[in-house]
Amino acid sequence: MSNELLPMVYVVDDDSSVRSGLGMLLMACGYRVLTFESGTHFFQAEFKDEPSCILLDVNMPGLSGLEVQEHLNKRHCPIPVIFLTAYGDISMSVRAMKAGADDFLTKPVQKEDLLRAVNNAHQRDLEARKSRTLIDELRYRYATLSERELEVFHLVVRGKLNKQIAYELGNSERTIKAQRSSVMEKMQVSTLAELVLRATQLGVFDLDTPGD
Template sequence: MPEGTMAGGGPALICPALICIVDDDAEVRCAVESLLRSADYRVLAFASPEEFLACGEVADAACLMLDVYLDGADGLEVQQALHDRSIAVPVVLMTGQGDIPMTVRGMKAGAVDFLTKPFAEEELLQAVGEAVALDGRRRLERGEDDAVRALYGKLTPRERDVMALVTAGLMNKQVAAKLELSEVTVKIHRGNLMRKMHAQSLADLVRMAEILGVRERTVTRYGVAG
């Protein structure tokens, strides 16, 4: 039976969010892992950045609990390593000796929270909850972007030309003049691409063009853009 499917063809089970912990203090690592498991999260714990980055499930993590001061390593460098690999995992930084410059560095690098040890259980769970929620929103957005790109791939070259100009604000007759087509032909292409892109309105189409980066920037309804 496929993972996430209930017997009898019922609804798929929701897999608990994966939280990764990187902390060289075994006592802290075990305590945080135990707390998160009690809150029904799936947890993987690592004593070093190398172990974490070598894990095949890094990209699946919904939150990374990252100690800033690791034995022989700077925890903030892990944030950079994730960025270099285009892995967008929300990070909650932990430290027993945090200072303002370190906090600023971590937050500028994209950390969603910064916890100073010892921290209360409620404080940790709230930070993780916010990170998981952020990860969920990001994954939905990425899924939507992928869907839009898939739809765009079904357009003909001419339909893409029309989409670029229409979403720039040009009227049908202006698009026709620009592409040396009849206005009727432009209307046909416009109707086809709206249908293929599942766009309910011009505003929908403009939003999709922004996601795709195909909106024509050099022209406007009133002439050449400045």
């Protein structure tokens, strides 16, 4: 595996010995590592859009770890965050987890716990990336539908029959059948169930909302 394909871990901690120790451990276990002495230095860096996670100290001069997390959330940055702290308490961990942290570990952290947390964070990041890629592709397909095809799409996923759609839109059933076929082709699905799933994934149809 080339070095660029190895998972990335960003270590943000004001303690140089912690940065060094975590960096050596993670690199020895097959990760790429970049270290930062503060949240400010972390935000000054430029990053590739790649599978990664952050090991983030809670108590740091300047921006605290929780403030770094807050800034990431405001920027809609989906990178998984694992907190590390020697002075954590329940309220702090609850706040971090509610804000979307993947894990909250106490220093000194055991190697097995650290690697498990990092691996879980990377797996979640990979799955989230796949999901975002799928949604982007679905949005592209959805955007190719004509205005009339969009009307047919929304009526079909709500369980309307071709003859019902034809009556509602003032077209012949034959025309609706052709438009429905075009919708299925453009959305790259072969069944109504698949089309409903795509509509749900796009957020244009709620399975919990009853049809007309």
